[in-house]
Amino acid sequence: MVWIVKLVSIGAEDEEHSTEVMRIAKPGNLTDLASLGLTLAEGKRLLAGVQREIVAAQARVHAVHRPACRGCAASYRIKDYRQHALATLFGQIAVRLPRFHCARCATTQAGVGWPPHVRLTPELDRLRAQFSALMTYRTAAEMLAQLFPVDAGTDPETLRRHTFKVAESLPVPVTAEPAASVLSALAPAMPSRAA
Ligand SMILES: [Zn+2]
Structure with missing residues (x-):
């Protein structure tokens, strides 16, 4: 059929x-x-x-x-x-x-109302940060590519940089790795790995 x-x-x-x-x-x-x-x-x-x-x-x-x-x-x-x-x-x-x-x-x-430097939608941006907060950047990139037809922006290094960027915008100091509190703030709707 x-x-x-x-x-x-x-x-x-x-x-x-x-x-x-x-x-x-x-x-x-x-x-x-x-x-x-x-x-x-x-x-x-x-x-x-x-x-x-x-x-x-x-x-x-x-x-x-x-x-x-x-x-x-x-x-x-x-x-x-x-x-x-x-x-x-x-x-x-x-x-x-x-x-x-x-x-x-x-x-x-340029076109009316089109943001000139945006390379991804806000939803993908947010989901990438949430996934990267819950697992390693490489696993997050692989998982996104496994589940969704995402064919750009899943490079682990990009995810790592992006998560730090989002973490830095929060009012908590970030050292070598984003603190657990920062990461859980990024992924409020998802279960933590420890649970
Ligand atoms: Zn004119």
Whole structure:
């Protein structure tokens, strides 16, 4: 049997737009339990596919907004498009956003409301810090990659640096390793290793 997973978006005027996300092929009998339902790999591909489609649609809507020039208040014209790479819990995505130009003032502005130096979503940022607080950086990186279609930002050295950065922003002195109290503050919702 073959299933086609489709995403249907509904626009402002109830118009529907359908996109194929993934095809799943499975045997129709249950003699092999390993073929029952989705595997982890299929689940990760599905999440990554849905994430890609939703982000692409959000970027298309976002790109329609035209800011007014700060200098003369005229509407900016589109100069060109830039890809912004971003790591999310459900995979690396690329957001295509326009840059704007005002001919009168000879100024250029990046996409509306897009933070210029952000490389990952707040959720992935937080989850990475929580995982790194509970286990070694290498294990945290491996575990994230095992469970989620995270294909960026799971390098142990990056996780280590990041956890120290978050720990340093807390009002507790940090020495060689983040103190247990700091780490538990970073991961309040997760059970501690000692429990
Ligand atoms: Zn202007």
